[in-house]
Amino acid sequence: xxxxxxxxxxxxxxxxxxxxxxxxxxxxxxxxxxxxxxxxxxxxxxxxxxxxxxxxxxxxxxxxxxxxxxxxxxxxxxxxxxxxxxxxxxxxxxxxxxxxxxxxxxxxxxxxxxxxxxxxxxxxxxxxxxxxxxxxxxxxxxxxxxxxxxxxxxxxxxxxxxxxxxxxxxxxxxxxxxxxxxxxxxxxxxxxxxxxxxxxxxxxxx
Amino acid sequence: xxxxxxxxxxxxxxxxxxxxxxxxxxxxxxxxxxxxxxxxxxxxxxxxxxxxxxxxxxxxxxxxxxxxxxxxxxxxxxxxxxxxxxxxxxxxxxxxxxxxxxxxxxxxxxxxxxxxxxxxxxxxxxxxxxxxxxxxx
Ligand SMILES: Nc1nc2c(ncn2[C@@H]2O[C@H](COP(=O)(O)OP(=O)(O)OP(=O)(O)O)[C@@H](O)[C@H]2O)c(=O)[nH]1
Ligand SMILES: [Mg+2]
Numbered sequence: 001x002x003x004x005x006x007x008x009x010x011x012x013x014x015x016x017x018x019x020x021x022x023x024x025x026x027x028x029x030x031x032x033x034x035x036x037x038x039x040x041x042x043x044x045x046x047x048x049x050x051x052x053x054x055x056x057x058x059x060x061x062x063x064x065x066x067x068x069x070x071x072x073x074x075x076x077x078x079x080x081x082x083x084x085x086x087x088x089x090x091x092x093x094x095x096x097x098x099x100x101x102x103x104x105x106x107x108x109x110x111x112x113x114x115x116x117x118x119x120x121x122x123x124x125x126x127x128x129x130x131x132x133x134x135x136x137x138x139x140x141x142x143x144x145x146x147x148x149x150x151x152x153x154x155x156x157x158x159x160x161x162x163x164x165x166x167x168x169x170x171x172x173x174x175x176x177x178x179x180x181x182x183x184x185x186x187x188x189x190x191x192x193x194x195x196x197x198x199x200x201x202x203x204x205x206x
Numbered sequence: 207x208x209x210x211x212x213x214x215x216x217x218x219x220x221x222x223x224x225x226x227x228x229x230x231x232x233x234x235x236x237x238x239x240x241x242x243x244x245x246x247x248x249x250x251x252x253x254x255x256x257x258x259x260x261x262x263x264x265x266x267x268x269x270x271x272x273x274x275x276x277x278x279x280x281x282x283x284x285x286x287x288x289x290x291x292x293x294x295x296x297x298x299x300x301x302x303x304x305x306x307x308x309x310x311x312x313x314x315x316x317x318x319x320x321x322x323x324x325x326x327x328x329x330x331x332x333x334x335x336x337x338x339x340x341x342x343x
Contacts, residue, residue: 011282011295018261022286025259025321026336045343051294053258055301077299082258082290087339091322091332094259094288108300110257114323116336124209131212138214142324157209165209186343193336200328 032121033129038097046083
């Protein structure tokens with residue numbers, strides 16, 4: 001971009017500014033396989049126009065001879081969209097719709113380590129696309145809830161069956177949602193935060 | 207029709223997830239993630255200190271010596287903005303953003319407000335505040 005002599009700098013729209021009193025932020029990540037509705041959910045609850053942060057990475061040429069200083073590397077850009085919700089004058093919540101391919105999660109330092117928790121979006125037409133991300137969250141010890149997106153032609157399974165299929169412990173909430181609706185997405189976030197609160201009362205599992 | 211079933215991935219025979227900082231060269235070869243590197247990031251460089259949701263606030267107007275990027279950033283964060291938002295508005299990759307901000311912190315031109323991160327035992331009053339905030343949405 002051109003930084004010089006521009007007086008129409010891209011920036012927050014009026015109303016997208018945080019108050020000066022904003023002291024700290026927390027984050028929640030929205031994960032799930034390809035096309036399950038992550039971007040839609042971020043957009044429906046965000047109070048600002050959803051934004052995108054990018055990271056560029058290089059992939060070391062695999063199976064290619066590494067000549068000194070001339071490794072074949074390809075640069076790839078991975079994008080992640082996010083939104084924001086003001087909690088109080090001091091506290092802000094950010095929501096990140098993570099890249100569908102979890103092998104790129106590491107690009108954003110602390111994305112998962114620092115997150116309060118995660119929402120796993122699942123599409124019952126392709127439940128298996130969410131299996132990997134659930135495994136990753138378990139490995140990292142990130143608490144999560146599962147939100148099943150109500151796509152019109154999607155098979156409907158009783159929660160008990162979904163719990164078995166996803167191999168989830170009894171206490172992990174599974175809820176239905178329509179990621180396009182703000183109230184529905186908000187309820188999913190509420191379910192997550194209530195679940196995190198219950199962990200605070202009972203202590204983390206182990 | 208019954209849905210497909212997930213196979214648990216663990217316990218797996220692989221080293222524990224790498225902590226912040228050092229990644230062993232060995233691990234890099236085995237872990238598929240480590241076939242990728244963030245472009246332009248050095249070993250344990252500036253990436254470690256700034257989170258996506260660290261809030262950045264300008265402490266001063268851009269000095270005459272400021273680069274165009276620095277000046278643009280300082281004008282953007284006269285009110286607090288997260289590193290992620292700055293990266294989006296300035297159209298700079300996250301790692302490049304952290305380098306730029308780190309320079310400005312060193313020059314005492316911006317202040318960084320650290321995020322609240324997940325604790326082993328969650329902070330109940332924090333979560334209650336978040337619930338109230340969501341209810342108002
Ligand atoms: N019926 C219905 N459609 C939805 C819902 N959520 C998302 N969609 C639609 O599904 C499509 C994919 O949604 P996205 O939000 O782009 O999915 P994503 O997870 O961000 O996709 P990738 O970033 O490509 O992995 C869009 O056409 C949405 O309109 C939902 O809850 N119900
Ligand atoms: Mg998306």
